[in-house]
Amino acid sequence: MSAREQLEKNQVWLYAIILLIAAGTGLIWPHASGHLDRSISIVLAILMFGMFTQIPFLRLKESLTNRQFIYALFIMNYIAVPLIVWGLTRFLPADPALLLGVFLVLLTPCIDYVIVFTHLGRGDEKLILVATPLLFVSQMILLPFYLWIFMGNQTADVVRAQPFLEAFLGLIAVPLLLALLTQLWAKRQPRGIVFLDAAAWLPVPFMALTLFVVVASQISKLYESINYISQAIPVYVAYMIIVPLVARFVARVFRLDVGAGRALIFSSGTRNSLVVLPFALALPEPLNGLVSAVIVTQTIVELVGELIYIRAVPGILLRDRH
Numbered sequence: 001m002s003a004r005e006q007l008e009k010n011q012v013w014l015y016a017i018i019l020l021i022a023a024g025t026g027l028i029w030p031h032a033s034g035h036l037d038r039s040i041s042i043v044l045a046i047l048m049f050g051m052f053t054q055i056p057f058l059r060l061k062e063s064l065t066n067r068q069f070i071y072a073l074f075i076m077n078y079i080a081v082p083l084i085v086w087g088l089t090r091f092l093p094a095d096p097a098l099l100l101g102v103f104l105v106l107l108t109p110c111i112d113y114v115i116v117f118t119h120l121g122r123g124d125e126k127l128i129l130v131a132t133p134l135l136f137v138s139q140m141i142l143l144p145f146y147l148w149i150f151m152g153n154q155t156a157d158v159v160r161a162q163p164f165l166e167a168f169l170g171l172i173a174v175p176l177l178l179a180l181l182t183q184l185w186a187k188r189q190p191r192g193i194v195f196l197d198a199a200a201w202l203p204v205p206f207m208a209l210t211l212f213v214v215v216a217s218q219i220s221k222l223y224e225s226i227n228y229i230s231q232a233i234p235v236y237v238a239y240m241i242i243v244p245l246v247a248r249f250v251a252r253v254f255r256l257d258v259g260a261g262r263a264l265i266f267s268s269g270t271r272n273s274l275v276v277l278p279f280a281l282a283l284p285e286p287l288n289g290l291v292s293a294v295i296v297t298q299t300i301v302e303l304v305g306e307l308i309y310i311r312a313v314p315g316i317l318l319r320d321r322h
Contacts, residue, residue: 004201008116011204012303015211019300022212026219036217043210044171044278050202051112051275052179055132058187069127069264070134072254076268077109078138080246082146088235088242089150095228096154097287100147101294102232104279106239107146108139108272112203117270117306122314123262131267139272140172167282172275210274214296221286222293229293236298240305243269248317261318269309273299 007014025032064070085106092098111132119125182199185192222229247268251261273295280291314320 007204009120011113011116011207012306014204014208015303018208018212019215019303022215023219025212026216027223030220032216036213040210040213040217040281041171041278043206043213044274045175046202047206047210047274048171048175049178050199050206052176053182053196053199054203055111055136055179056130056183057133057180058183059130059133066127066260068254069256069260070131072250072256072260072264073131073135073267074138076243076247076250076264077135078142080250081109081243081268082107082150084239084242084246086150088238092231092235096151097290098228098232098294099151099154100283100287101280101291102235102298103147103150104143104276104291105271105273105295105298106236108143108276109135109267110270110272111136111275112272113207114266114270117310118263118266121262121266121310122259123266124257124259125263127260127263128267135267136275143276164279164282167278171278207274210277211296211299214277214292218289218293218296221289222297225290225293228290229297232294232297233301236301237305240269240302240309244309244313244317251318258318258321262313265313265317266309270306271298271302273302 085103089099089102092102115125115128115132118128179199182192182196186196244265247265248261251264256264277292277295280295281288283291
C-alpha cells in the first residue's frame with residue numbers, strides 16, 4: 001500500500017483529530033477567527049481543485065456502461081433522498097437558516113471521500129468513481145430546483161444571486177476548469193501525468209486544513225448557538241439510519257450485485273458538505289455563520305456514521321453471497 005493510500009485509508013481519524021484541535025483553537029483564541037475567515041476561500045479553492053482532478057471527467061461514457069447502477073443511483077439520490085429529507089425536516093422549526101443548511105448538505109451526494117469509504121466498506125468503489133462526473137453535474141443543476149420546491153419564497157429571502165454566483169465561479173467553476181485542463185494535459189504529455197499524480201495528494205490534507213479553518217473560525221458561533229444548531233443533529237442521525245435501509249431495498253429492486261449495492265448505500269448516505277460550504281459562506285451575516293455551522297455539524301455526525309457504515313454495511317446490511 002502506497003503512502004497516499006495509507007493516508008486515505010486513515011483519513012477519518014485524521015479529520016477527527018483535526019476537529020478536536022480546531023475546536024480547542026477556536027475556543028481558546030476566538031480573536032483568531034477573523035484571520036482564519038479570510039483564508040477559507042483560498043483553502044477551499046485548492047481543495048476543490050484537488051478533488052476535481054480526481055474525478056474522471058474524461059471517462060464520462062464509461063459511467064454509462066452499468067445502466068442499472070446509474071438508474072438506482074439517481075433514483076436514490078434525487079427521488080428517495082429528497083423525499084426522506086423533506087419528511088425529516090417536518091420535525092424542525094420553520095427557521096430559514098436552519099432549513100437552508102440542512103437542505104444544502106443533505107440534498108447533495110458526496111463526490112470525494114465516499115470513494116474511500118465505499119472501498120473500506122467492501123463496496124465497488126470503481127462504480128462510484130466513474131459516476132462522480134454525473135453526480136456532480138446533476139446536483140449543481142438540481143440543487144436550486146430542490147431549494148425552490150422545499151423553501152419557496154424563503155430561499156429568495158435569504159439567498160442573493162450575486163454572492164452565490166461569485167462563490168460558484170471562484171470556488172467551483174474556476175477550480176473545475178483548471179482540473180479539466182490538467183486532465184487534458186495529462187492525457188497528452190508525461191509532465192501532465194506527473195502533475196495529476198501530485199494533485200492526488202491534495203484532497204486529504206486540504207480537507208483536513210479546510211475542516212480546521214472552518215471549525216476554528218466558526219466554533220465560537222457554534223458554541224453560542226449550540227441549542228439552535230443541535231436541533232439538526234437528530235435529523236442527521238435519522239438520515240444515516242433510514243437511508244441505507246431504503247438504498248438496500250432499491251439495490252434489490254434493480255438486482256444489483258453485492259458490491260454495487262454497497263456502493264449505492266454509501267453514495268446515498270454520504271453527503272457533499274464541503275462542496276456546498278462555499279454557498280453557505282456566500283450568505284450575508286449572520287446567516288453565513290449559522291448555515292456553515294449547520295453544515296459542519298453534519299460533517300461531524302457523518303464521520304462518526306461512516307465508521308459504523310464500513311462495518312455494518314458489509315457485516316449486516318449486505319453480506320457476501322455464498
